[in-house]
Amino acid sequence: MTENKNLLKPSRPVGIVGYGAYVPRYRLPAKEVARVWVGGRGTGLPIKEKSVPGLDEDVITMSLEATRNAMKRAGVDPAEIRAVWFGSESHPYAVKPTSTIVAEAIGAAPHVQAADMEFACKAGTEAMVMAMGMVGSGMGRYAIAGGLDTAQGKPGDALEYTAAAGGAAFVIGPADESLAVINAVYSYVTDTPDFWRREYQRYPEHGNRFTGEPAYFKHILAAGKILMEAMGAKASDYTWATFHQPNAKFPQRAASLLGFTPEQIEPGLLSPVIGNTYAGAAIIGLTSTLDVAKPGDRILMVSFGSGAGSDAFDITVTEKLLERRDKALKTQDYIARRTEIDYAMYARMRGKIAMK
């Protein structure tokens, strides 16, 4: 194996000390969207159903619950956390950080860095890499990073079938305290206009089929391939893999093109039942995989964010997972907590009814 200078590897080994997921209770079946907008034509629906946040939920409340779960597993003193970073494209405030509220509520304030990330669906892994840098450089013992969204989709648009709510948070810390060691990361970023939302616009725009080959597949495949080559690994060396999942089909095809089997991506493939949680999509696949992984298992995670870029992570599970896994609700506990709603209730809950 030749050392790839483009890999992101801190000089001090780091890993995941604690992890937590969150998915809201409500579900909108894709066939409901089809009923309202395309006369019920239900063939080729991208997923079965998507999660919808309650009337009193937003990225701040969801980030807080995911972080509390991560802190329960990590069992670390909140006063030792030196950064709280959350990625999202649906932060409730345009100006005022989500991260300050989370930091205050978990007891990490005031001796802490806090900021919100934005890089479409890869803002969560962007925050994780920053946390690795902080811990790996010795600037802080622990840093919290996460990605969650209450994703927007224009009524009737293809995105409305999938734009969902949820995500995950991680306590990043020294490798010898970690339940999963992050061996290395590789990031692959270009200027690709596949999806965006301009300032003051409620809903994003996208390039339809342009979001596939030149955007999602190009970046995911390049990031995954280059990382695996640099690590001297092939798909069969990993026990599990999880990818950004804007629908059910894309991550399955990306996995197949990289040489992974359907069994390897099964625990992390959540988009069919919760939709696309945007900044949370790849990383909630990771929490769901960690919920079933065994010590020694190796995991490949590749995120994708429009604009565009991918972060690929090479992760190895340690013995510490077994003693920490059951200390908080698991990803599937939230998925099983399911109440189906119709399009009318969804329209109210997502603020799509003009009141003034």
Add this chain to the structure above:
Amino acid sequence: MEIARHWRLKEQRYNLTGTVCTKCGEKSFPPRRVCPKCGSETSAPFTFCGRGEVYSFTTIYEAPTGFNETAPYTVALVRLEEGLLVTAQLTDLGNDKPEIGMPVEMVTRRLRSDGDERGMLVYGYKFRPAVV
């Protein structure tokens, strides 16, 4: 605009943090400077575990100003594991009917906007049916 009040109350609202009397151990929520049991003026912060059960409840259909966005909603008296009664909204009921004795757990949720959609967002405790 009541930003100073919301800021002052954030600790108790985010985490259900009250006080414990350092003399007799009596726990209070909201926080009390003087112990209602022994009269001591020395107390320490105490964060309640957030688990409890519904003691009584009512459903609000005509909500006061600031709360109509989420109406109808259910307000409950929750008996915490530590023995205190706390008044709070129930959330995430889905299709569940609230019941006396229902096990609930604390979550931090958006309570309301301070004023209109330009005002600060106020977050605080609510209770949902215990997930597992």
